[in-house]
Amino acid sequence: MTGLHERHLAVSPEWLALYYRHPLELTHGEGRHVWDADGNRYLDFFGGILTTMTAHALPEVTKAVAEQAGRIIHSSTLYLNRPMVEMAERIATLSGIPDARVFFTTSGTEANDTALLLATAYRRSNQILAMRNSYHGRSFSTVSITGNQAWSPTSLSPLQTLYVHGGVRSRGPYAELSDERFIQACVADLEDLLGHTRRPAALIAEPVQGVGGFTSPPDGLFAAFREVLDRHGVLWISDEVQTGWGRTGDHFWGWQAHAEHGPPDILTFAKGIGNGMSVGGVVARAEVMNCLDANSISTFGGSPITMAASLANLAYLLEHDLQGNARRVGGLLIERLRGVTAASPAVREVRGRGLMIGIELVKPGTDEADPKAAAAVLEAARAGGLLIGKGGGHSTSVLRIAPPLTLTVAEAEEGAAILADALHAAG
Structure with missing residues (x-):
């Protein structure tokens, strides 16, 4: 446990959720990427819960x-x-x-x-x-x-x-x-x-x-x-x-x-x-x-x-017609994700529109939500250099994917490949 994590736990409510077994401290970002305190670089597919909508450190905004x-x-x-x-x-x-x-x-x-x-x-x-x-x-x-x-x-x-x-x-x-x-x-x-x-x-x-x-x-x-x-x-x-x-x-x-x-x-x-x-x-x-x-x-x-x-x-x-980019790159991304998850018995559904995509995970052979699998994929995606979110109904068994709207085709392909590896590693 890092010193900052210990300090966080000492002063924060128990119900204030943190992602990951070893929580991240993000120190800076640029475009669709962020870096943590250890210098690791990540492709950001969650944008601070859909909030960094355009890009990190967008010059016009700063x-x-x-x-x-x-x-x-x-x-x-x-x-x-x-x-x-x-x-x-x-x-x-x-x-x-x-x-x-x-x-x-x-x-x-x-x-x-x-x-x-x-x-x-x-x-x-x-x-x-x-x-x-x-x-x-x-x-x-x-x-x-x-x-x-x-x-x-x-x-x-x-x-x-x-x-x-x-x-x-x-x-x-x-x-x-x-x-x-x-x-x-x-x-x-x-x-x-x-x-x-x-x-x-x-x-x-x-x-x-x-x-x-x-x-x-x-x-x-x-x-x-x-x-x-x-x-x-x-x-x-x-x-x-x-x-x-x-x-x-x-x-x-x-x-x-x-x-x-x-x-x-x-x-x-x-x-x-x-x-x-x-x-x-x-x-x-x-x-x-x-x-x-x-x-x-x-x-x-x-x-x-x-x-x-x-x-x-x-x-x-x-x-810059970012709505159009969300339609075009988002359409490509959702099709790539459907392709790489088609053979996975743990994936019930890939759904969404534009750059707002969910992958619902279930226990193989059933229709039962699998929040443990979602948590494992989250960890594996991080290890591969990708940040995503999670959510869902009564259990957090849906991977939530919502990158900044300036996402490029190359970054969409890269993220889909990392997610494919993460699903395999977690499965």
């Missing part, structure tokens, strides 16, 4: 941060803030939400917490619909709408939460149905649920479930849900903390795979837009955003330095 830091670092929302207004203008346009208003936070948890505040105040109801296997943050309110048992440490809640089918396509009671019948069954379940409840405020859903193991419904499910929700006056919150900014390749936002009835009422974002800086936020149409009848501010949300980083990052992402 320059913007340094220049802004030389002017003013902090002011709070009590003062006019030019970078925040400029970023809000860009996000309002990109969101697709008409007459949009934007509120900045410091994390996805806080963004979702704010969305819940808005929805419950607007609808005057503390009842929330959420998806099974979901994850929305670590605050008291967001834990209470998290449908993933491994990340929900208490049943106490300020909200009444009811869980809906549909977030996981290949498991559960509707798994064997065709996509069309799967959607029909989930819609029927939602209709039945609403027939037994009182005025829910909103449905919150991740278009692709992140911590849940990169699972997603067939395209069009949330459009079908929207018809039902609109009829009952229930808002739709799209949690885009992991799916936003083009990561899925096919779309800029995850909700656009379900766009038949237009954008969500509320959209939340975070993680990648700051490329490592602490940025989150909420977008909602003015009627919903302005429903609060009390004062509020944000001390750190939308700070000049994080907005400068975000503006530079967003400009780079759009100018």
Whole structure:
């Protein structure tokens, strides 16, 4: 055990998870690579949990941060803030939400917490619909709408939460149905649920479930849900903390795979837009955003330095068509991973879209999740020079792969080869 690890254990909560038997201290990064304190170099396929979205040490972002830091670092929302207004203008346009208003936070948890505040105040109801296997943050309110048992440490809640089918396509009671019948069954379940409840405020859903193991419904499910929700006056919150900014390749936002009835009422974002800086936020149409009848501010949300980083990052992402790169290189990577895992009895499924890919591991010959195998592959991948993540439903048996969106074809091929060796070594 390293001295830093011992010091960490002495002052940190026991529930603060660390990857690896011998945890890593990352000291610097460049592009799609990072280095540890011992000088080892790794290809980064997890980006600090999908947060280093563009690249490590991206010159445009580091320059913007340094220049802004030389002017003013902090002011709070009590003062006019030019970078925040400029970023809000860009996000309002990109969101697709008409007459949009934007509120900045410091994390996805806080963004979702704010969305819940808005929805419950607007609808005057503390009842929330959420998806099974979901994850929305670590605050008291967001834990209470998290449908993933491994990340929900208490049943106490300020909200009444009811869980809906549909977030996981290949498991559960509707798994064997065709996509069309799967959607029909989930819609029927939602209709039945609403027939037994009182005025829910909103449905919150991740278009692709992140911590849940990169699972997603067939395209069009949330459009079908929207018809039902609109009829009952229930808002739709799209949690885009992991799916936003083009990561899925096919779309800029995850909700656009379900766009038949237009954008969500509320959209939340975070993680990648700051490329490592602490940025989150909420977008909602003015009627919903302005429903609060009390004062509020944000001390750190939308700070000049994080907005400068975000503006530079967003400009780079759009100018270099990183959504298109996610589609092209991500498509190649998922096919390579399917190829190298095809003969493995421990791999149940390789799924995903764009640069958001999950490999679900099971005990060979069964459909039973195998978190020990996932942990072993994580270790073996590290030994081979590759960093990945893990997640999944009630057990962390899914390898999570989400590199920076500038990933090259050569790096995708290299990562797939290391993963193939890691799966073999762990098996």
